Amino acid sequence: MSLPAAIPAVHNPVSDQGDENGSEVAASNEVGRLRVLVCGSTVPSHLEDGSPRFVYDLAEALLKHADVSLLAPHLPGAERAGRLGNVPIERFRYFWPESWQRLTSSEGLGMRERFRASLLAKSQVPLFLWRESSAIRRIVKRDRIDVVNAHWLIPQGLAAARALKRLPSVQLVTHIHAGDVYLLRRLPFGRSIARSVVRRCTAVLASGSHVRDTLDDLLGFPSNALLQPMGVHTRQFARDMNAEGKHVPEAAQFPNGFLVTVGRLVEKKGTKYLIEAMPELLRSNPGLGLIVIGSGPEEASLREQISTLEIEHSVRLLGRLPHAEIVRYLHAARVAVVPSIIDSRGETEGMPTTVIEAMAAGTPVVGSRVDGIPDVIQHGKNGRLCEEKNPSDLAKQIRETLEETEDERQQKNKTLQIEKFDWAEVGRRYAEYLCTPQITKAEAKLQ
Structure with missing residues (x-):
């Protein structure tokens, strides 16, 4: 498949509707380019803090092909909105006071480790999902987003699926990295959650073959997830x-x-x-x-x-x-x-x-x-x-x-x-996944 220099935007009726309060939504991107919102829970507070930065690196690699912004949970000391390197970013707060936020950390610990270590962290999950879902819906409507790219089935995939429930023209592409599938496999309603997210997805990507196989086992049928590891510079x-x-x-x-x-x-x-x-x-x-x-x-x-x-x-x-x-x-x-x-x-x-x-x-x-x-x-x-x-x-x-x-x-x-x-090549391939609607057999089976 040949990729155009600027990926054409998908028609999005939200663009003509204004925000939830009826105010006009201003277009902030270059005309004709795809608008992508990348969502991830592992995003560094700054580029050299030692935290995994692959979600940011992907967003930056996509800038050549689309207008891209990042959404991530708030971290101590991080600005609510601004730029991370070359990418616009917003961070949503999910608990008050901010010093009590326990699901995210600037110390390099993953969300699962934080979840297991603290009863307070466990209690914050519903509010986290609600705040993230609200932020996704707000940004999608404000910035006329065409594609939401969620990293991890849970929480990002679930939050995005909820946010886009009444916005069928907005595509959802979810990337499975491993921990999300293993967590859902242990939860009482994990299979139902996984199926509900996959049902809403235009395409599903997996970081490795074992992750894809585990997802298929969780769903009970082939997901047809595309294999796509993260890249390097x-x-x-x-x-x-x-x-x-x-x-x-x-x-x-x-x-x-x-x-x-x-x-x-x-x-x-x-x-x-x-x-x-x-x-x-x-x-x-x-x-x-x-x-x-x-x-x-x-x-x-x-x-x-x-x-x-x-x-x-x-x-x-x-x-x-x-x-x-x-x-x-x-x-x-x-x-x-x-x-x-x-x-x-x-x-x-x-x-x-x-x-x-x-x-x-x-x-x-x-x-x-x-x-x-x-x-x-x-x-x-x-x-x-x-x-x-x-x-x-x-x-x-x-x-x-x-x-x-x-x-x-x-x-x-x-x-x-x-x-x-290389991130340049990964970004090019990833842009094709976001650009081309790919209704998987898994989605068809669920409908």
Whole structure:
């Protein structure tokens, strides 16, 4: 499908109706361009606060093809309205006083972790959904939005489906990332909620094949969700690699180089299995180090594990770092490790962006055979895969990666085809999904 330079807007009767109070709605976009509202609960307060920023990066990538704005829940210290980088953003408050808002955090914790940790957070869910739904409807009518792009089935997908219930001309494209499906699978009415959101969707996207399969199982029939991982800024990685980014302070502490793993310190990241693999790796690679970037509820237990294994001299937990710093560590590392698992709740993640980021940096990758990781890593061709929760196999795959020659690594780099994960290309494909009405078989079956 060829994509026009400016995607034509879909006819939207809301444009001629004014807002709920009958006042005139002013058009603020370039005539003829698609108007897109991107909704997500994980949006950083600023671009270098260390929080996951893929929702913002997608919105920015779409700017070339459409008029885009962001909607996100309010964070402490963040402006209610303004710009995040190049993208206009509004943040809705969902509890008063603001200091009592518990479902969102500027500390890098996901909404599910906040939900589980606090009774107050659980009590705020209905108000959160109501406030988000109201904000979506208000912005759709005010800005004459053509497409709402919701990230996660719940809460964004559910809030958007409610907001657009009486606005049938406005398209809804929902992107499933993993945690939303696993949460709905446990809720008493999870299947009904999932079906109601999918019924309203023009198209559904999934970050990995396992996420899509889990959604299909939840619905009870094929969703026909399109696979679309998030992207990376490949040019940024290449530019940094040719500049000063190869050196990090810890490099001198590890004469045999270091491994790096990036992500929130939660069970499904599998960090404890990587730490458990370190003693075996150190026997064959003395002087090897491990750098862990990220924060989360498992930090204390991981530090205790490191102490018990007596490998404090070989492991550094750095906490959250700005994205530019993460790029430097990925460049300097000998191997990037993504030891994700299916956790005790039966949950895993969609497609860890660290896999693609490491590939873009030219750093060898070892990842687990779970969810979207095998969608990208082809064992022995562009990286290595290990069995989840298996420190011995993980150590084996890392050791064999460390033993690869430079020629072998260069040959693997030629097979990466990393360009298809560049945000420019992801934005182009995503714009096609938003531009082209795609009534799925799942929706037809529900009607």
